[in-house]
Every structure is written in C-alpha cells, then in structure tokens.
Amino acid sequence: MLILPSRQHVRRLITVHGHVFLEPRGIMLKFADLIEEHAEVLAVLEALDAGKLHSWAKMGDIPGAANTLRYYAGAADKIHGEVLKMSRALQGYTLREPIGVVGHIIPWNFPTTMFFMKVSPALAAGCTMIVKPAEQTPLIALYFAHLAKLAGVPDGVLNVVPGFGPTAGAAIASHMDIDKVSFTGSTDVGRQVMQAAATSNLKPVSLELGGKSPLLIFDDVDVNTAADMALLGILFNKGEICVASSRVYVQEGIYDEFEKKLVEKAKAWVVGDPFDPAVRQGPQVDKKQFDRILSYIEHGKREGATLLTGGKPIGKKGYYIEPTIFTNVTEDMLIAKNEIFGPVMALMKFKTVEEAIKSANNTRYGLAAGIMTKDLNVANTVSRSIRAGIIWINCYFAFDSDCPYGGYKMSGFGRDCGLESLHNYLQVKSVVTPIFNSPWL
C-alpha cells in the first residue's frame, strides 16, 4: 500500500510544526547549495546507475539541478493571482493555490535533471509530492531525499518511493488522494497513466513522452559544424534522450560532403568506460534497452537501409553500441518512424524548403526539431511550420531553466521548465464578494 504524505503544503507544514521559519525559497536555496557540496558523490551515482558520463554529470546534470532549484526558488515568493475587472458590483480576485499532492513518475535517462525539473516547480508552488524513480536508477533519488532533509524540507513534503512501474507507478496514477501526476517516459506507459488517472479521481496529468526529432540542415551552412551538431544530437547521452535528433535531413547541395565528414567523425567517437574523461559515450542503461536498440539496427538492415557505419555491440562485457548511421532511409521504415533511444541515426536527403517541412512533420511525435541555416527567412518559416514543442536554430539541446519544453502530438502535453511549468502544480481559485456603494466599477 502506498502511504501518502500529509495533504498540507510546504508553507503550512513549516508553520504548523514550528520548524525554523523558512519559506520554500530559503529551503530550496539551501538544497541547491547542498547539491553543489555533494557534486562528486552525486556524479558517481549518476554514472553507476545510468551509465552516464561522470564528467558530464559533474559538469552538466548536477550543477544544472542546483540551477533549476534556484530558478524556481526565485519564483516561489512571486506566485499570485489577479484582481479582476468585474462587470457588476462585485469584487473579484484570483488565488493561485498549490494543486495538492503530486506524483512524479520519472525515467532512467536523466535521473537528476528529471528529478529537479519536476520537484523544483512543485516545491515552489507549495505542493507535497511523491517521486517514483525508474527501477534502473533509484540511488540518486534516494540521495536527493537525504539532502532534502538536510536542507530543511519538512518530513512528508518530498517522498521518494522506489518501486516497479506496474506496481508503485500504477498505484500513484490510480490513487484517489493524489491530485496530479507528472510523467516522463514512453508513450505507451503515458497512455496507461492517463487512463488510470481518468478512471480514478480524474487527476490532471502532464505527459512528456517519446520523440523522433528532425534536424534539418540547409546547404548554406558550414558542413563541418553541421556534422558535429548532427552527431552530438544523436550520440549525446548514448542517444537515450527524448529530444535526440534521430532523423537528420540534409539538403542535396552539401549531402555528399556532409555524409563523408559525418562518418569520419562517428568512427572517431570514443565509446567506453563512463568514468574515463576521454570517453564520449558510455554503455546503454540496461540489457533490455541494449537489445531493443540492436533489434532496431537489424530491422534497419532488413528494411533495406544502407548501414554507413557502426551497427554492432562493442566488446563482450557491458552494453556498449557503436555510433550507427543509416542512409537510404525511407520514411515508412521503422527506423525512421519509431523512437529507438540509442545511438542510431537515420540520414536522409531533401531538395526544397517545402519538402524539408513536410518530412519534419511526417511523424506522430512533436517534441523538438533543429534547423541549421544562415537564412533568416528560412529559419523563421521552418520554425513556424514544424509542429514541435521546441525548435533549436543553429544549436541543439539548448535547454535552459527559463525555457519551457514539452510535446505536440503524441509526444505529450504540459510543459517542463520555465514559469510555464508552475502551472502544472497550481490551480486558480476565484474569490468574489459583493461591494456596495463603490465609486469604482
């Protein structure tokens, strides 16, 4: 049985239990400082649990978590409603209240980043919460629970409940006393979470699901830079990232040169021990994911795509896979349609801007897209024509705490990051009173 935290909210808990009088802001800032103090052990846990690069965890994920907490700490004491211009003799205003008890169900690919993308705005909003980490990566979430306690987060406010998806995760989604679920993971499980929410207490859900994001490279760009960007877009975090640029479309004028450079660079990409600073790609998270990626590679070969490089596991121990690039891919092939979540790129060619837009949108997903061009008109037209939650122009993975991201179409709905994400954890109450003899109406 899932034991729920009290329904009281952070601010109230602090007052009720007579803890040191701090608003969430102060606690969150302290939490951020503690994360930085514990950066080394956290980076080690991230690498051990998820196979992520230790260097990147220490440089990216861990300081990023502290930044996210600080960003939302800054918002925590600025949440307010509006005074309404009522049309009759009524005084009206809105309150933005915490939504209540939140269930965060998070995946294994960004155990730290995802934890704080969800927990920070919910804390700022004044919610209590349960976090269910993925079974592959529970360690760091437990360590964060420990740091939360040291930071002064009152007992019952931030609860980490490791467990399997079909039991612990499903219990959160269907629980009658959980007021909201925020989920990141596969589209299939997202659908189950939404169904469970609908058939229990109709709790609102936000879903950040899969992707098959296109990167469109126009022929006015520097080919070397474009090849670097395309490779990073698919190989960062071993391709285990929802916004990976897994479909790369290159304009015909530079296609041949681009392909040559891309393959050279992919062959030089260093795969191996995530604790070795020279390594750029560690092992896939587990055997299930490793097998799944290899089976997509076999599919690609059977479907008739041309394997330019990679395609095999590396070594006999661990779940390492070569950076893999397919060309002569057609849009009906599974490797062009399905999220592989691994270091496997589908490389395709296009002629015109219109064709590029059509191909980019030819997917059931809509999480992210990249555009590389020097032409402002092309950048503007294409960015407005693609149905995706975030568009990166001449950059990729340009995440920021202030920049909302999330899905169109089957990539889900609701936004993580930015002030936008606070709306996931707040609800609006209108308060109306009659007014008499007011000179102002």
Ligand SMILES: NC(=O)C1=CN([C@@H]2O[C@H](COP(=O)(O)OP(=O)(O)OC[C@H]3O[C@@H](n4cnc5c(N)ncnc54)[C@H](OP(=O)(O)O)[C@@H]3O)[C@@H](O)[C@H]2O)C=CC1
């Ligand atoms: N958008 C993204 O960032 C992610 C996308 N994916 C995609 O999903 C594929 C499969 O990965 P997988 O790990 O199976 O992803 P899942 O969607 O199964 O897992 C994500 C989270 O949901 C939990 N979960 C699983 N089943 C249920 C359920 N019935 N009710 C509630 N929660 C549940 C998981 O718990 P548990 O760990 O116990 O299974 C985990 O915490 C990947 O290859 C990738 O394509 C995966 C992860 C992240």
Ligand SMILES: CCCCCC/C=C/C(=O)O
């Ligand atoms: C470089 C920052 C990484 C942000 C990770 C966001 C990942 C989302 C996902 O895979 O769901």
